[in-house]
Amino acid sequence: MHGTLERLRELNQGKWLLIQLDGSEAEEGTVLAAHENLEVVDEEMEKHFRPEMSHRTPLYVTYSLPEGQDLPAVAL
DSSP states (O other), rough: EEEHHHHHHHTTTSSSEEEEETTTTTTTEEEEEESOHHHHHHHHHHOHHHHHHHTTTEEEEEEOOOOOOOOOOOOO
């Protein structure tokens, strides 16, 4: 799914998102993984991360917080 970061968060509330940005300063990107479990998203990040490409199409991990809900505690 491709779209603005704000729209992608709206569509995937309550999930961790791995997004490949369209560029280093982009506000749009493609969801590579969306899951309630951060470990699943972390495994997907390992599959998609390419150091030689990270300056052109960086990966972005975020949590989509539903309105009125607290951010989950996670040890990274």
